[in-house]
Amino acid sequence: MCRWMAWLGQPLLPEELLFNSPHGIVDQSLHARMGAEPTNGDGFGLGWYGTGDGPGVFRSLLPAWSDANLRHLAGHIESPLFMVHVRAAIGSPVQELNCHPFRHDRWLFVHNGYINRFHELRRDVMLELDPALFADVQGTTDSEVVFNLALTYGLEDDPIAALERTFGFIEALARKRGVEDPVQGSFGVSDGESLWAVRYSSDGKPRTLYFSQDPAAICHLHPENERFQRLSPDDRLVVSEPFSDLPGVWEPVPPGTALTVRGGGFLEMRAFEPRAATVQ
């Protein structure tokens, strides 16, 4: 299990959401409430858009709660679109290369969940990758391979369709290999302008996913925070677990759903359906 969050809105110091929000993502690294495991201490990553070309990525194999550099960074960069991931490793080693977000050109990718018995599927999924992407896979997580398969299937043109094709392939492959319920998780993608998120699992019971319903509610959460009092209707948060328990702030994304968020407050949900595939 892992936890992740994404912000799209006015430029913000990430520390507002990482450290200064009740039960924010860093607190969730130590005390997550939803899911099987409260500790997400196997490294973390922050990916952000703003100054410079493409996203900046800071990844560390220390727990997010104890990394002194994260505290500094979160208070000294400002970004209109950033993603944070805290990791609970399932099998694969705790290494920076296994920390999310993964990056490809302008794109960032995070995942909370797993591909069931991925060790048995890894080779066949790797073979399905665009050969030009094969040698770019640097870590050992299932998530990074999923990202590269989605890139192979056109993520840069249509992220949701590419993920539907990706999971369609994985599910067909899993059927052939006798692996049940292969896909589990919530997934986040961005190109620096839009944000896509998917909540899906093969067994119909995916990891949780929420979006912030109403900026006014966030203001209400942080009455002391001048910056938040300036929240506009454009600002949106997507999180695998709510930052606080206040009712009325967080809207759950239904299972089998894809979310698209854009500037100007645009938010759209639609059904997410893996595209059937055949594997020889």
Next chain:
Amino acid sequence: MCRWMAWLGQPLLPEELLFNSPHGIVDQSLHARMGAEPTNGDGFGLGWYGTGDGPGVFRSLLPAWSDANLRHLAGHIESPLFMVHVRAAIGSPVQELNCHPFRHDRWLFVHNGYINRFHELRRDVMLELDPALFADVQGTTDSEVVFNLALTYGLEDDPIAALERTFGFIEALARKRGVEDPVQGSFGVSDGESLWAVRYSSDGKPRTLYFSQDPAAICHLHPENERFQRLSPDDRLVVSEPFSDLPGVWEPVPPGTALTVRGGGFLEMRAFEPRAATVQ
């Protein structure tokens, strides 16, 4: 809060107690049951006696549960006396130099607990150190300074008396500075032949501490373990938290007690009483 354990007995691969025991110390790094905080993920250390001069020490700022090197070491060194500590930092940074055990010549030292408001006391305690030890303090924990003050007060001659004098000084200093209940914890010390442990707090409610009452009971815990079936009456464990919940195996050390363990199954408890001191 932290957790620690010490083994004195026949030579053993540490992995038996770190990874192969139900609710062993590595499991406690992720899921401690006693105390305010279940996670002890802010680094760890293993100190062992055996091959080579004095103790070997391996410290890492990764959580014990995810450190690949620890798994290898624990399975490839054999030691008749070793101590392991998993850390939950209270204020001071997560750095290898802040990980226990601390070492001085042949001596190792671990601590679970804290010195209350140590930031306010640090300078005066440092001034009390033998000047020759002053520059040897390398980290920023209260524990390392306590160890060096005990060394100043004769730890190498009489560990328990030195700790009694140490806490006597700290309590006198705290009174002068208006700091309440300054000492809290369980403390472990070894010179490679004997093991001393103290359970003490100024407020009379110290951190838990246990010893293994009877090797036969440990055999009972691990009926499948050939090595354990060969346990002799000489083998002893001291732990801040029991490895399993089986009744009859673990004997609690009473508050305000010092424990001395030696080869041949020697185990002695006596009252621990800080020696009153005056601070100018």
Next chain:
Amino acid sequence: MCRWMAWLGQPLLPEELLFNSPHGIVDQSLHARMGAEPTNGDGFGLGWYGTGDGPGVFRSLLPAWSDANLRHLAGHIESPLFMVHVRAAIGSPVQELNCHPFRHDRWLFVHNGYINRFHELRRDVMLELDPALFADVQGTTDSEVVFNLALTYGLEDDPIAALERTFGFIEALARKRGVEDPVQGSFGVSDGESLWAVRYSSDGKPRTLYFSQDPAAICHLHPENERFQRLSPDDRLVVSEPFSDLPGVWEPVPPGTALTVRGGGFLEMRAFEPRAATVQ
């Protein structure tokens, strides 16, 4: 030996000077040309002013040449005033807390050099610190203690005078203890608006120090760099070792000299003379 650099001028991506300049500071971490030791691989630090309160600091115990996060940060933050330090440890451990720049509120401090036989002087220098600063010393370097002694002596009011008093004290103490030539190095200080640098050693042969004489020359160095073509007369670099060998660009700071750099191209040099002190 270490290497450091400081930039004060128009906002810049640090990567321009860290990675894109011939023989920049990151190259110097692997191949320094001046001084006893070509390798400065014992950690590094980047301190920068810009977004957020006070300076951001990123420190790592990896060599600068191999740290993936440094590459990302250097390309995704923009700063009008930043300092970078690559470390070659002399005795004290390779830990993040021992990496420069050291920070205190708005202030950053870097040092290339050493205090001779500091182990013998450490206790007395620590006792001279403002007691309120004593417990803030977190690492084990001589440099951090020097910084805190300068803070004790009024660095925040007059950095150069405070350093003169600091070295006066250390030299008096060293005389008393029979330590020869105690102070060696180049020192950099900033409060986010101005930059101060000192080249001084007790033996009159201090580590090298240079400043960029003329922005036009830097343009000349990087004719392909659009950003540099926009250099204004306000832009200044201070470095412990020149980035390239082009004649006419770098002006050496004479031994026993203090440098003050401010916005608007202000640069002033004056004699640096430790203030005689007596140590009881």
Next chain:
Amino acid sequence: MCRWMAWLGQPLLPEELLFNSPHGIVDQSLHARMGAEPTNGDGFGLGWYGTGDGPGVFRSLLPAWSDANLRHLAGHIESPLFMVHVRAAIGSPVQELNCHPFRHDRWLFVHNGYINRFHELRRDVMLELDPALFADVQGTTDSEVVFNLALTYGLEDDPIAALERTFGFIEALARKRGVEDPVQGSFGVSDGESLWAVRYSSDGKPRTLYFSQDPAAICHLHPENERFQRLSPDDRLVVSEPFSDLPGVWEPVPPGTALTVRGGGFLEMRAFEPRAATVQ
């Protein structure tokens, strides 16, 4: 470029060869003399046989010269057969998973050199692996893939023949892809009883490799070392670069040669010839 060494002989504390020998492997991490690059500071690894099942492996991404844990380990484990590798990364990230030695069951593998333009060859070499090994490749180095291809080709039965087949395949693949001079390096392999080493490159100018000709010469190197005075004719060292410049101690392995070392002083050299292969 990297440096490595292997010891096969009487049980030894690795520190004798790592820290206490003039120009030993740790000194070579900072000041290698042979090859293009003097610094091998991108992590290191120590693999040793002795206590416990199979080899223990300790890998770190810090430079060998500054790792406090390595110093402790090297002085507190004793081993009759160990291998040490200090890394200079060529392209692939500095991560523990990229540090040598690589391990598979009882086997250890080290490599100094590279596979030319491996990024272009990686996919095809990975496809040639035994599918059961595919998902065990955890890092991103060429070396680990070479090791797994050799395992595929029967390394556990005949290490030298397997490496001949491995390089035959890579050379055939490289020809097909238009990659010149694909294989470069010295290679070390052990199963805990024997040691194999290969010096080979496609261009006929492989990285250096030496073995210790005569234990008496080693005694001569360390007249003050009691342990070395007890050297027996069984003791052997294989190194990519001599530990000292004393004439008469080190015998170069000729290009295109495989070395087999066994207990009892057995040492055999034979021609190493990649086995021609065809790649479809």
